[in-house]
Amino acid sequence: MAESPPNVRLSLANTPENVVLVREMLSGIAQAIDLDGSDLNDARIAVTEACNNVVLHAYEGEEGPLEVEVYLTPRTLSVLVRDHGVGIPGEPESPELDAGGLGLHVIQTLAHGVEFSDGGDGGTEVWMEFAAANAGSLALPPEGRPGVPTLALPGAPTTTICIGPIGLARTILPRLVIALAARAHFSTDRISDAQMLADALVAHAHGAVSGDKLSIDVVIEPRDLELHISPLHVGRAQQLIGESELDGLGRVIEKLTDRHEVVAAGSHETLTLGLSDPR
Amino acid sequence: MVSAVTITPGLRFDCGTTDDLDQLFAHWQGDRNPAAREALVRRFMPLTRSLARRYDRSSEPFDDLLQVASVGLLKALDRFDPERGHSFASFAVPTILGEMRRYFRDCGWSVHVPRGDQERALKVRDAQEMLTNEHGHSPTVSQLAQYLELDTEQVIDALQATQAYEALSLDAPRPGAQDDSSITYGDGMGHEDERYELVELDATLVAALEHVPARERAMLRMRFIEELTQTEIAARVGISQMQVSRLLRRSLDQLRALTRDASEV
Numbered sequence: 229m230a231e232s233p234p235n236v237r238l239s240l241a242n243t244p245e246n247v248v249l250v251r252e253m254l255s256g257i258a259q260a261i262d263l264d265g266s267d268l269n270d271a272r273i274a275v276t277e278a279c280n281n282v283v284l285h286a287y288e289g290e291e292g293p294l295e296v297e298v299y300l301t302p303r304t305l306s307v308l309v310r311d312h313g314v315g316i317p318g319e320p321e322s323p324e325l326d327a328g329g330l331g332l333h334v335i336q337t338l339a340h341g342v343e344f345s346d347g348g349d350g351g352t353e354v355w356m357e358f359a360a361a362n363a364g365s366l367a368l369p370p371e372g373r374p375g376v377p378t379l380a381l382p383g384a385p386t387t388t389i390c391i392g393p394i395g396l397a398r399t400i401l402p403r404l405v406i407a408l409a410a411r412a413h414f415s416t417d418r419i420s421d422a423q424m425l426a427d428a429l430v431a432h433a434h435g436a437v438s439g440d441k442l443s444i445d446v447v448i449e450p451r452d453l454e455l456h457i458s459p460l461h462v463g464r465a466q467q468l469i470g471e472s473e474l475d476g477l478g479r480v481i482e483k484l485t486d487r488h489e490v491v492a493a494g495s496h497e498t499l500t501l502g503l504s505d506p507r
Numbered sequence: 508m509v510s511a512v513t514i515t516p517g518l519r520f521d522c523g524t525t526d527d528l529d530q531l532f533a534h535w536q537g538d539r540n541p542a543a544r545e546a547l548v549r550r551f552m553p554l555t556r557s558l559a560r561r562y563d564r565s566s567e568p569f570d571d572l573l574q575v576a577s578v579g580l581l582k583a584l585d586r587f588d589p590e591r592g593h594s595f596a597s598f599a600v601p602t603i604l605g606e607m608r609r610y611f612r613d614c615g616w617s618v619h620v621p622r623g624d625q626e627r628a629l630k631v632r633d634a635q636e637m638l639t640n641e642h643g644h645s646p647t648v649s650q651l652a653q654y655l656e657l658d659t660e661q662v663i664d665a666l667q668a669t670q671a672y673e674a675l676s677l678d679a680p681r682p683g684a685q686d687d688s689s690i691t692y693g694d695g696m697g698h699e700d701e702r703y704e705l706v707e708l709d710a711t712l713v714a715a716l717e718h719v720p721a722r723e724r725a726m727l728r729m730r731f732i733e734e735l736t737q738t739e740i741a742a743r744v745g746i747s748q749m750q751v752s753r754l755l756r757r758s759l760d761q762l763r764a765l766t767r768d769a770s771e772v
Contacts, residue, residue, distance in 0.1 A: 248663070255664075255667075330596075333597060333600040406663050407663050410647070413647050424756055427756060427759065474716075477731040478731055
């Protein structure tokens with residue numbers, strides 16, 4: 229089990245479209261650590277099973293949190309899928325293999341190591357380990373991992389992305405942003421802009437954020453996407469925007485967004501970037 | 508290609524209860540009774556189909572996936588030992604998944620861009636252009652998904668993939684163009700460059716942008732100085748919006764690297 233904070237954490241609602249985010253995140257990880265296509269397929273299918281279980285069974289039809297964490301070690305990729313719902317639905321050895329039971333069999337077959345446990349508060353944790361020869365270069369030392377909770381925001385967003393080291397976000401964040409912008413009904417034109425914004429954030433976030441990690445709360449509205457980046461050192465939000473200036477082109481972050489706002493909260497601040505696609 | 512599992516009508520065995528299952532396995536594994544095997548196949552085909560569906564997001568046609576899974580089922584029927592006390596299903600799942608994983612490994616999944624994915628990305632690109640022309644603005648992912656009868660995740664993956672596909676030769680010369688590598692889709696933009704001479708006199712402009720190829724430089728200016736949309740740039744340059752997207756991302760990366768290098772000197 230995990231001894232230190234994860235490299236990636238997605239805090240989501242247990243909706244089917246959020247499983248797409250989890251799958252895109254895994255593809256981004258695979259690209260970062262050069263994971264073989266068939267190994268990625270195994271991981272995606274196993275993790276999808278665990279997430280689908282949370283979507284379908286954990287909250288008995290109600291909405292509730294779906295948390296997915298990824299831990300990289302020098303030779304492994306581990307994924308923890310957590311819910312706070314009703315617990316494991318079926319025993320893995322149930323003879324007739326209902327939907328839940330079949331999923332557990334699939335996970336057990338595709339993951340190199342599996343552990344099921346209750347999450348302490350009645351929920352379920354499924355820990356899956358996969359072989360990943362090249363994961364080492366991006367595994368974080370414990371102190372650098374994204375353990376800091378994000379700042380609470382009004383309106384309690386249900387989609388939070390946390391990635392560290394920031395270099396790992398280079399292949400993950402643009403993918404997630406495509407899926408998020410697609411959900412906000414953006415046109416492909418504006419989706420591409422959102423993708424360029426994600427690139428710019430990853431390129432310039434270092435130095436502005438506390439620790440080598442990027443935490444983003446996402447608020448999705450029809451044709452509008454809002455990214456809350458936190459915690460930033462005081463004064464660094466403007467600096468982050470300033471650093472996105474490229475020769476002769478201006479501040480790329482400013483030009484790609486429709487609005488931005490800096491909110492100070494104690495010793496940190498949050499940068500809010502809003503994109504819309506009015507067409 | 509593997510042969511399909513055929514199920515003939517007129518089964519002589521019922522396959523309802525666990526007792527019946529034991530009997531069927533005895534008839535198949537002991538007497539090699541083909542009707543018993545068919546009854547077992549019919550009984551476990553829903554399980555097999557359900558497992559094949561797990562791989563349905565890959566680029567392989569579902570019928571092929573189902574055939575591979577069916578081969579796994581047949582192997583499991585041959586190898587299952589009822590004496591061990593486990594359910595057949597718990598034995599069959601790893602056997603069927605094992606068959607599918609082997610199939611994908613043999614298909615060369617280590618290749619970064621499977622052929623089916625490439626084809627899908629091209630379809631998405633073409634549909635994107637078609638729908639843009641039709642509506643006057645670029646489509647949403649769900650419009651693309653609906654038009655191509657794909658799910659939104661497949662479209663998202665295709666949008667992502669087009670960013671990586673040098674192999675698709677998006678930058679290839681237009682059909683009929685002279686054999687000159689400088690004449691590509693970016694041709695016809697020469698007059699645009701002149702207009703930007705004024706901008707180039709701006710004192711803020713330093714060398715980095717000069718290192719980006721002229722076509723990309725012009726596109727960057729259209730997006731960030733003129734603030735055209737990517738669709739407008741695509742129309743002006745005569746390439747697809749997705750290609751504009753890829754070139755802009757790539758040249759921004761290039762610019763950042765150049766700027767970083769310059770500041771480190």
